[in-house]
Amino acid sequence: MLSPRQSSTRECTSLDGLWRFAFDPRAAGRAERWWTTGLPGNAEMPVPASFNDVLPSREARDHVGDVWYQRTVRVPRGWDGQRIVLRFDAATHRATVWVGDAQVVEHEGGYTPFEADVTQHVRAGEEARVTVVVNNELSWTSIPPGYVQELDDGRRVQQYFHDFFNYAGLHRSVWLHTTPRVHVSDVTVTTTGIDDTNGVVAYEAVVEDREDHEVQVTVRDAGGAEVARGAGHDGTLRIDDVELWRPGAGYLYTLEIEVRGPGGELVDVYPQPFGVRTVAVDGHRFLINGEPFHFRGFGKHEDFPVHGRGRDLAVMVHDFELLKWIGANSFRTSHYPYDEAVLDYADRHGVVVIDETAAVGINLDTGTPILSPGEALTTYGEATISARTREVHRQAIRELVARDKNHPCVVVWSIANEPDTVPAEARAYFEPLVAETRRLDPTRPVGFANFMKATPERDVVSDLFDVLLLNRYFGWYVQTGDLEAAERALETELRQWAQRGKPIIMTEYGADTQAGLHSVTSEPWSEEFQTDFLDMYHRVFDRIDAVVGEQIWNFADFATRAGISRVDGNKKGVFTRDRRPKAAAHALRRRWRGGA
């Protein structure tokens, strides 16, 4: 799905700001048709933001069920005759939208965009009422999964198997924008070849209602100069003296797609940024533009006080600057697709991204108290993770690839985090999903973040994937505090994985650390321990050629639900939740930047 962009034929207005808001735990609003009557009460809620921590109450934080957002928007007078689109960058985890009294769209999945053509429901120059019901429940057929527990006292509690708070609401921007009736509705740009001086890219543009219309494309360099041109809705273009997109130097071109009518008149223009770069796996090596790449960075979260997972450009830029400060060159969008502004920024600044779906917690055998459901359930089964779940997961992959395929920063699709890949059923579950990801995008390696219990002897799916993404906690969840034993265990297992002949990227390793806690004997939870723990992992990585990436868990401390192993959230950050460095941050900076 294309991002809304301005051009000489397209206009865009933001619907961000304060919206009317109401909690609706008993789903009264659907029965009472609140989209026709307005919302009860006088609460207001900022968009974008998670609603949970904005209002200081337990009910708000732990709300399970529907919440309603409503506002009016005046449609610009000049939009008469245009196709008008209402777009949500995300609604977590599902939403139904009305304009006036008419339902215009429904969407499942909390981290990918959706839109509705609302031309029939609004009039240029007049006001329109937009109402959205967002539901935050996780079920056995949602991605991520969970279930709602009904307590004896009538309360409903959301249970889930992932280690981050179930923030919800309108986390991302809402837009009203125009396109012409005949318009570009999709574009794919891929690099098909590069040599020392030239790049060849293939493009494909989809144009709606394009009878008698022609497509022309122009490639412009970063300064706006034309460097290639072509015609037709698909084709290949050669860029001489090409400037490649490289890690650390995110050079972007723009493919300008023009649709022209029968008389040659300009009907639509859509500018699509892209980078010229290749990605490949060759034995143990991970190659970007044919050169070995070593991932240095973190698993992150979209997480910050008060607004939860809400889009925040100040925090976003600060995080990127901290990545630069510490010498990181990459991160993983653990554990869901991030706001598109994050990927746009990474494209422009040459930061490498492992892009992950929201399929986290497909695992009822984690054995850690924070994640175990407390009931004896098996991961795969008719009543738990079933073929129906897999179809929702497949759709999540489709929406991720559709949104992010043109981002040069994205070099790996991670289709799940720590699923249960020990039982035989895991193979039947994952085989079609891997095939689907490759069908959708044959140009990028596919991986999933492997869970500690799925060792080389026990895991039944890793051979299906191109890269080995491993999450390991030797020295923390096992051999706690004993870094000597942990070092041996880590090295032994990594050497086993290395025999598979694929690149290994360590996508998680880390230790909870209370900022300000110090210890001469390097006790767990102290800043000294976190530094020693990471040093130990790095010694091992440096001894094994197959390890081509180190992404620490986590960039910053983050919110989780309450639990006996979480004190005000997960503390494995190298930065605190408000982005102050722990001692390990300085140690990492020395490793990753040397003297620089």
Ligand code: GCB
């Ligand atoms: C994991 C998960 C991550 C958790 C982390 C932890 O393996 O992938 O979501 O937060 O461990 O800290 O336990």
